[in-house]
Amino acid sequence: MSEPRNIVVLTGAGISAESGIDTFRDAGGLWEQHRVEDVATPEGFARDPELVQRFYDARREAVQKVSPNPAHEALAKLDAEWEGELLIVTQNVDDLHERAGARRVLHMHGELLSALCARCEARHSWSETLLDQPACPGCGAQALRPDVVWFGEMPYQMERIYAHLRRADLFVSIGTSGAVYPAAGFVRDARELGARTLELNLERSEGSYWFNESRQGRASELVPEWVKEILTPSV
Numbered sequence: 747m748s749e750p751r752n753i754v755v756l757t758g759a760g761i762s763a764e765s766g767i768d769t770f771r772d773a774g775g776l777w778e779q780h781r782v783e784d785v786a787t788p789e790g791f792a793r794d795p796e797l798v799q800r801f802y803d804a805r806r807e808a809v810q811k812v813s814p815n816p817a818h819e820a821l822a823k824l825d826a827e828w829e830g831e832l833l834i835v836t837q838n839v840d841d842l843h844e845r846a847g848a849r850r851v852l853h854m855h856g857e858l859l860s861a862l863c864a865r866c867e868a869r870h871s872w873s874e875t876l877l878d879q880p881a882c883p884g885c886g887a888q889a890l891r892p893d894v895v896w897f898g899e900m901p902y903q904m905e906r907i908y909a910h911l912r913r914a915d916l917f918v919s920i921g922t923s924g925a926v927y928p929a930a931g932f933v934r935d936a937r938e939l940g941a942r943t944l945e946l947n948l949e950r951s952e953g954s955y956w957f958n959e960s961r962q963g964r965a966s967e968l969v970p971e972w973v974k975e976i977l978t979p980s981v
């Protein structure tokens with residue numbers, strides 16, 4: 747194929763695993779320790795807000811103690827040096843892409859370091875606890891919740907993501923199990939829209955069939971290798 751120009755990268759929990767952040771579905775992952783419907787649905791939050799605030803407060807605190815790994819750093823290098831279009835769509839709620847220096851990042855499932863006001867719908871940068879029901883800096887209501895996308899809620903910026911997928915000639919998926927939609931469907935969308943598709947993951951994901959190429963290994967090794975490859979002009 748001709749040299750790619752427009753790239754969409756989708757990242758999942760696997761890219762942050764080597765920074766010490768738990769994935770969801772791996773052995774010992776978050777969903778082995780918590781019922782999804784208790785902590786990652788609006789119904790769970792309505793039932794027991796304290797449990798959900800504690801769950802996210804602990805993760806918000808933990809994320810501030812970890813650092814980006816070579817996979818985040820390699821994508822930041824790609825962002826800095828790639829002259830074509832690039833969008834790093836992350837399902838992750840950590841800020842490790844940004845802390846590695848990447849700028850063209852979109853958080854489709856929200857961010858741990860942000861709070862969403864259920865009353866006025868404003869989003870505020872937030873690094874503290876929410877359990878003690880602080881007032882929304884915008885409207886004053888004690889209605890702040892984690893600014894993350896739970897099951898049954900609409901992920902952020904879907905139109906912008908699909909606009910990039912339509913223009914993409916390369917789609918790369920990194921460290922995601924392909925178990926959660928709409929992200930799990932991006933590979934099929936990208937492929938049908940004409941993009942080449944590449945998967946970098948510890949093991950083949952659920953949607954592996956849709957990838958032109960699937961490489962297995964640790965993100966901290968596979969991603970720097972791939973970025974080096976793509977930034978090296980072919981002769």
Ligand code: BJW
Nearest residue numbers: 758759760769770771837897898921922923926927948965
């Ligand atoms: C490594 C590694 C290393 C490890 N190196 N790799 C039936 C059919 C289809 C869809 C539905 C359905 N019923 C319901 C739905 C919709 C539902 C859904 O998908 N449900 C599924 C259970 C089927 N989706 C939704 O509700 C979404 N909204 C929605 O659909 O709105 C309507 C809509 C319609 C049309 C267009 C657009 C919208 C919302 C989904 C919200 C997901 N939220 C969560 C929680 C976020 C907050 C938080 O962090 O707590 O997002 S759930 C959780 O899963 C989190 C993640 O972002 C997401 C994906 O997980 P991820 O990243 O893939 O992690 P893992 O753990 O699954 O995988 C890690 C991978 O890494 C593994 O493969 C490892 O092998 C690998 N790995 N170490 C490389 N070192």
